[in-house]
Amino acid sequence: MSKEMDELIKQRQGQVKKENSQIPYGVALLLITLIMCAILWKSKYNYAVCLGVGVIIGIILRYSRFCFTAAFRDPFISGNTRGLRGMILAMIVSTVGFAVIQSGYIHNKGIDYNLIPGAVSSVGIHVMIGAFIFGIGMVLAGGCASGVLMRIGEGHALHWVVLIGFIIGTILGAKDYSFWYEHFIKDAKTIYFLEHFDLKIVVLGQIVVLIILYKLALRYENRHLK
Incomplete structure (x- = not known):
């Protein structure tokens, strides 16, 4: 038994060493990124900002x-x-952020669905169909778009296949978008709460709902992990 434990410890130590050996590659990539940011900053600084923000988000x-x-x-x-719960907290922060951005835009330019920051669009059966298909795809792929990109960076080869699937799906979606627009999206109703309620009521109401969902999620976890 002790020999088996020793072998297991050695295997784990070997795995740790293997993971640590990737640090030089990470440092090299970081240096390359900094050099690219410096080069882009001189010509197109917005690209450098996007690259830096992308690295931080990653x-x-x-x-x-x-x-x-x-x-x-x-x-x-x-x-x-x-x-x-992390996603709910992110939604609370984005609710406040978009409320500030959209209220400023509406105050100056009025309500225009095509121009309001935040992509206000119609709601209909097409959203349900797309969400259902995308949900199945996420489960089969083992991750959402951000999760897949993250795992590609970690070296998971399978998610390269998923990325190719993303690209193919995007191309097919763009190809058939006119069909979906004519039959589903064009006549679907756009619901924008700020047209019907005061901004403060909308923001406060959404935050209250999200806080309730957060509490329910925490209670659910405490009950199931006891």
Whole structure:
């Protein structure tokens, strides 16, 4: 038994060493990124900003393990709602942020669905169909778009196949968009709460609902992990 334990410890130590050996590659990529940012800053600084923000978001995703698929999957599989609660907190922050941005835009230019920051669009059966298909795809792929890109960066070869599927699906979706627009999207109703209610009521109401969902998720986790 002790020999088996020793072998297991050696295997784990070997895995740790293998993971640590990737640090030089990470440092090299970081240096390359900094050099690219410096080059882009001189010609097109907005590209440099986008690259820097992308790297920061990637690091946050990597160490937070944030993934929309896991957020909805883990509560049913393991009872863990950490990802779901993180997503709810992100929605609370974005609610406040978009409220500030959209209120300023509407105050100056009025309501125009095509120009309001935040992509206000119609709601209909096409949203349900797309969400259902995308949900199945996320589960089969083992991650959402951000999760797949994160795992590609970690070296998971399978998710390269998923990325190719994303590209093919995007091309097919763009090709058939006119069909969906003519038959479903064009006549669907657009619901924008700020047309019917005061901004403060809308923001406060949504935050209250999200806080309630957060509390329910936390209660669900505490009950299932006891």
